[in-house]
Amino acid sequence: MSTQIPVTVLTGFLGAGKTTLLNRILTEEHGRKYAVIVNEFGETGIDNELVVDADEEIFEMNNGCICCTVRGDLIRILAGLMKRRDFDGILIETTGMADPAPVAQTFYVDRDVADKTRLDAIVTVVDAVNLTTHLEEAHEAAEQIAFADVILLNKVDLVDGAGLKAIEARIRTINPYAKIVQAEKCGVPLDTVLGLDAFSLERVLEIEPDFLTGDHDHEHEDDVTSISLTLDAPLDPDLFNMWFGQLLRERGQDILRSKGILSFLNDDQRFVIQGVHMLMDGNYLGDWPDGQPRSSRLVFIGRDLDSMSLREGFEACRAA
Structure with missing residues (x-):
């Protein structure tokens, strides 16, 4: 042992x-x-x-x-x-x-x-x-x-x-x-x-008596899916906070998990958001690493995500 x-x-x-x-x-x-x-x-x-x-x-x-x-x-x-x-x-x-x-x-x-x-x-x-x-x-x-x-x-x-x-x-x-x-x-x-x-x-x-001998291939519920979004341009923090806040208030019950690493306009630090349903927390992760593109990435896991226009909403937060 x-x-x-x-x-x-x-x-x-x-x-x-x-x-x-x-x-x-x-x-x-x-x-x-x-x-x-x-x-x-x-x-x-x-x-x-x-x-x-x-x-x-x-x-x-x-x-x-x-x-x-x-x-x-x-x-x-x-x-x-x-x-x-x-x-x-x-x-x-x-x-x-x-x-x-x-x-x-x-x-x-x-x-x-x-x-x-x-x-x-x-x-x-x-x-x-x-x-x-x-x-x-x-x-x-x-x-x-x-x-x-x-x-x-x-x-x-x-x-x-x-x-x-x-x-x-x-x-x-x-x-x-x-x-x-x-x-x-x-x-x-x-x-x-x-x-x-x-x-x-x-x-x-x-x-599980058949733990060692049974087939434990696991299937997730079909209605739980994930969507990953990426935006290379910096985000307008006001537009993003308005969109994301409204999204969680109106559709948060169907959003099991949300998380992202964001690049805001005129901000040299990465901003991290993590959410569970309607609850969201955010804080700075530190400066962007040298050589790493300052792109924003956002991931949602939940139900009926296709009906939420997530990609369009995220794109609309692009800084002018």
Whole structure:
């Protein structure tokens, strides 16, 4: 067992805070080096740029979910990493639409992966504000909780005490075994999420008896799609804020996730926006890297996106 590399899977529904947790791990002083694999639902990658500038190498998988269409890519990346072994562990951040079952199955049914790696834990980040809505929206949210060894209940500062008790009770009906850790902005001691040796095959077999032998190809609901937009010209901040704000107010219930890296007129810094339904947060990411085009990229994941005229609205925010 000592020769196997530990793997931690960071999962959770769209906007729960997985990248925030990943950044906390990479910036803490723990003396360990990690290989990082980031998966996104949309064809245009943004999450890898939101990961802090650390020594770790980031492997990005786009245009598919790690649990289905790009699962073969995961096996190939792991095989390449095993030839190097110049790190202490592997962190996998799944897309918010991932089912953890096929991801976990990879570490048991692929012989080469099973011999050289060990699934240490599945850590599921849960959005305390939107959990009820997420469970109603998509079966993946419940699956992520069911397979968790640790549940990081995030954004607890935005929910009152009675609400938190109700949320924990709801989680317990899905997974009575996982440890629940409350957090604000994923601020938890690293020993609550790393080096746990917590993944239990026996418990998983209780949930899914055919876990090791069954076909776990995962299909997402057809009505959930993604749209990736790019604009090379700078944006007018007033026009953008007006359009984006109105969009979230009127159609936010259908927008499961929105995120972007934006270039505003007369601004030398990248501006990052991240939204979950009608809630949106924004902050500066730092100066544009030398040699990188100052283009704005915006990604939406949701339902009925084609009816929202997203491309036209985004184009209309172009600075004069």
